[in-house]
Amino acid sequence: MNSNATRFLLLDGAADFRNASRQCSWDAGQRAFTLTRQDDARIPHLPPARARELHAAATPWMIDDHGQLGRLSDDGHRFEYALTWPPTAWRTVLAALDDAETGAPDLASLVLDPVDAPHGRFTDLAFGGSGLAALPWSDGGNAHGLTVVHLRQRWQTHCTLAFAPRHACVESSTGADRIWLLGETRLALAGGAPLPRPYAGRPERFEPLQANPDPLRLLWEAELPPHRGLLGLAADGERLYILAERPDSADTAARMQIFSRPLAAGPDAAFRIHPLPTELPLATDIEALGENRVLLLLPFEEGERRGRQRDCPLFVLPDEEDGEGNGTAARAEAVAERWPRRSEAALPAAVRFVRHRDGLPRTLSADGPLRLYRLAQARFAPSGTVTLSETFDSAMPDTLWDRLYLDACIPPGCRIDIAVQAGDDRSRLPEEWIAQPQGVRNPQPSELAFAAGRAPPDDPHAGLYEVLIQRGSGAVREVRGRYLRLRLTLHGDGRHSPAIFALRIHYPRFSWQTNYLPDHFQQQERPQPQEGTDTVPANGADLRERLLASFEGMLTPLEDRIAASEILVDPTATPAERLPWLAGFLGTALPGHWPEARRRRWLASQGALQQAHGSYRGLLLALDILTDGAVARGAVIPVEHFRLRHTMATILGIDMDDRGHPLTLGTGLSGNSIVGDSLILSDDAAREFLALFAPEVAERQGEAAVVERFFDEASRRLTVILHGPARSLQTVVRDALPALVPATVQWAIRSSEHPFVLGLSPLLGIDTWLETRPPAGRVVLDRTRLGRGDLLHNPVALDPEHATTVGASAGEGP
Structure with missing residues (x-):
């Protein structure tokens, strides 16, 4: 729907162009409606x-x-x-x-x-x-x-x-x-x-009735x-x-x-x-x-x-x-x-x-x-006329049909003729087929605001063609009715065919004459079917209607672009070629090697990034964008050091014995001493325990120096942990951190190929990483470690020992 509330019906597939004559058909290779090929197949005849x-x-x-x-x-x-x-x-x-x-x-x-x-x-x-x-x-x-x-x-x-x-x-x-x-x-x-591996059952344990x-x-x-x-x-x-x-x-x-x-x-x-x-x-x-x-x-x-x-x-x-x-x-x-x-x-x-x-x-x-390939040199019939099986319904009686837009390619020597039927009774449409004028080439790729055309942009004969729906003669040349049928006639030169990639039928017409001129300028007559070949001149109201419709057809797409101009400053919708301009408008820069999705997300998040710049929240958002979601996946984890303060002090009333735990099975290590079932006595790290959990108590006991030293060891320090496949992002993270981290904060990057080990790694969700096992890579000499991830994959080959890569460009290849 455009700015004048004019709707359109879209035809862009085989089902939309379905017809009974088959003189023209949908070409699946080109994804276009063309003349049906007329190659003279040379079929062998064996008894x-x-x-x-x-x-x-x-x-x-x-x-x-x-x-x-x-x-x-x-x-x-x-x-x-x-x-x-x-x-x-x-x-x-x-x-x-x-x-x-x-x-x-x-x-x-x-x-x-x-x-x-x-x-x-x-x-x-x-x-x-x-x-x-x-x-x-x-x-x-x-x-x-x-x-x-x-x-x-x-x-x-x-x-x-x-x-x-x-x-x-x-x-x-x-x-x-x-x-x-x-x-x-x-x-x-x-x-x-x-x-995947041979399975041998054991009689001393329960076994499934069917192993596989x-x-x-x-x-x-x-x-x-x-x-x-x-x-x-x-x-x-x-x-x-x-x-x-x-x-x-x-x-x-x-x-x-x-x-x-x-x-x-x-x-x-x-x-x-x-x-x-x-x-x-x-x-x-x-x-x-x-x-x-x-x-x-x-x-x-x-x-x-x-x-x-x-x-x-x-x-x-x-x-x-x-x-x-x-x-x-x-x-x-x-x-x-x-x-x-x-x-x-x-x-x-x-x-x-x-x-x-x-x-x-x-x-x-x-x-x-x-x-086998289809023979590239095609032959087409000189012309083909088809009536589309679909009857288009505007859902409004007495609809004034506006115009047709064709995303088409019309080579030299080819043309497309269009005729329409319209009426309010679907089962009894008038027998008259109303021929339409030839389409006029529009310099815009599409009449839709900021939309790309369906026709190939590199073809000089492809583009947008516009047809104002009208009668060829009569005092009133409007085409009215709830239902509309299309008849297409494609003309070629025998070697080439016009191609329709998409067709849009706009309705109802927004009449400037009806909406902006006084009543005595309005159309007072109804369109009448024409008999014979005699032409009847159009009356003044009809001539004025079609003249104003021509201006409306040029100006309405401009109005639509103005009405939709917010698209130009919307990072998720603006054309890709305008992203650098939008970046400069927002005071940032986009490296040329970034993928389009990352560039759009970086621009869309500029408001939040500028508000939270220099903070931990801003750092998480920026790194998540730069690594294409690795922070959200838990593969890249920025950790402030104060979150890593550990203590081996004991806690009264808590049993830390994990020998019966179904996940850790006694692998948890602790320096605490246990007396009885629940009384746990502290070791020499009690001061660190107080500094960590109750610094005000430690200061009252004269341990202010211990508290200050303990906090100084963890303050204004940051470590970015790269887990698993995120290790390949180390260069990206290192280049980004100087602009994202305040100068008073010292940062470092650590990588690890080990995910979280239950019962052995501390601080779940901070310096551990629960992951689904990534797919194994291919073995590479001088890089792969034995037993670490990479696998030798058998090729899909009858003889793996002699399997070689076959060039896809070879015409005789498999």
């Missing part, structure tokens, strides 16, 4: 019978974080280690795989035990989560199960199943390490892990919808996708469908069924790209045409609100984008995606495993 044969013979592969490949052996009995990156080793691997005697080594030397199928053969290989490799197995009879290998923690375990698993998938985004299993008629979810509270086990299972055969299983961050043949599929004609369900749903959740086009060849695997998009893998054609058609088709599955509800059919829609494969390896595994923890699509090419 379904041959595709089923290749799918049945395919050996699944995976690739770890270090470019090392793993696969199932040809007979499916073991898990093999295949390759260490780089790609130059691929030919050596191919030669080894062709050599029946050599083959590929198994993982017997890489894990504690050989990874062999307990019964029968492995049926699939999945990789994901924190480093889990899931291998379902079956003997074709009554023995079925799941073996799981953790490549970082180097353990393996297995459990039995009541059905024969065909496919597996490990969730890679939830962090729960859950494993989805797919049988011929069952979908199941498995989870669990072995104990969370072993690998089947959590639940559910019935699958009818199908002819299963082809693949994949998951993104929200949903699970199953590729299957439809029950009416024939040997000579493939008809496929996709079952989808939420990952977080329980076993009772219904599947959504998404039929695929009947003309689509049989796919042999599926990969999820997120936002309800799935990529299918189709084998190359054989013979002379091999490799001529090499694209993978992309489909988008409708949202829940686009269909008729759970359990119903909602047709998957093909996306006209090209996802080409470079080549196809001469191996059965080439018809399966290579699995990785990041969930990105990879295939096995003649040059090794390669990631």
Whole structure:
């Protein structure tokens, strides 16, 4: 709402721009509404019978974080280690795989035990989560199960199943390490892990009935919808996708469908069924790209045409609100984008995606495993017209709709046409579509006060475009009604498309004519629908209304900036580039290396810092800001020395024996003497005891010198204790203390890597630190102390000894 109480409706996501025509769509990569790509996908067409044969013979592969490949052996009995990156080793691997005697080594030397199928053969290989490799197995009879290998923690375990698993998938985004299993008629979810260390029970003490509270086990299972055969299983961050043949599929004609369900749903959740086009060849695997998009893998054609058609088709599955509800059919829609494969390896595994923890699509090419990318050179239709499904409601009858603001990019040769419908009856809006004028480029990034625009700031064709909502002809050109619909027409040049990043519809119009001019200047007529192409000139009131609205559109954003000018002096809201000016205004300085959050908090606390400057409270606040909250966490503790005055004097009537205390267990040390159960006699430190707890009594007894000396040893002294990870802040604290501590106070910095030890460290909350154990760091030569915190972490690798870092910039990397 602006300073004139004008509201706006915001459209900035796929759901807001939902439409039925699909000539234009929401581009998830750009996060913008654009023309739908019209790439001519070159899809290979292999006979379904041959595709089923290749799918049945395919050996699944995976690739770890270090470019090392793993696969199932040809007979499916073991898990093999295949390759260490780089790609130059691929030919050596191919030669080894062709050599029946050599083959590929198994993982017997890489894990504690050989990874062999307990019964029968492995049926699939999945990789994901924190480093889990899931291998379902079956003997074709009554023995079925799941073996799981953790490549970082180097353990393996297995459990039995009541059905024969065909496919597996490990969730890679939830962090729960859950494993989805797919049988011929069952979908199941498995989870669990072995104990971190072997546990041996002792018969002389009570033991739990089950030593491991969370072993690998089947959590639940559910019935699958009818199908002819299963082809693949994949998951993104929200949903699970199953590729299957439809029950009416024939040997000579493939008809496929996709079952989808939420990952977080329980076993009772219904599947959504998404039929695929009947003309689509049989796919042999599926990969999820997120936002309800799935990529299918189709084998190359054989013979002379091999490799001529090499694209993978992309489909988008409708949202829940686009269909008729759970359990119903909602047709998957093909996306006209090209996802080409470079080549196809001469191996059965080439018809399966290579699995990785990041969930990105990879295939096995003649040059090794390669990631798939969308073809950058796009083709678009010359134009596309869509009517947005959403009908916008102002909640006020006879609303005068004001204007549209578009955060958009309109390259040369492109334009955006807008038409609107408006009326007070939602079900019977006028059939007339009112064309709007072309948007005018606004020099401001946004009409909202001090807001950044959604369009890319570095694109010269991107910015804010403004459209005053009006009729094209008629005596009265206002657009009125409670409800509004939008029709967008995007025009491109075939290679480029306009992009709408956000669209805001402002209503109702604040009319200067109505609010500031006498009654005889007001509009006396109502807008009338226009028939034919004859233009009717606007009357004087309408011309005056739109003229004043043009000035209002320029001046109201300025008024909004003036009305919101306190933002400029609010450290939490002012633009980041104005923080140095605000610091100078408040009489302080901001080092350039400070993060933005620290700079904003330092400025926001200037009032309290200046009031408490030189005091203990001001020191705590300043150090807490400079250390990003370490004082509040208890990692940095400024201690005035008078708080550290200890005495070994005795106290009558208090039993200090801690041998039966459940926390200290007799570790407390005391120099006191105990007579009987409660009488405690003082030692020679009685004078210090009096100086500490009753200095006026000590002075009356002639011990004034002792009292003065005792207090002088602790006065005007300060120690800043750095605990644990806060030791790295020593330079920051040392540089800040001279400006924060009075010159009459002597200060020192002490660091400690030991937290509080119950019963042994004094003054809980002052020179002790109760902490949650920080995560262990990596071992560093010449710095790490044996047994002190740092750990050697196993890499998520098939062969840890030869694990190397793979450059992310390499186009052929994993």
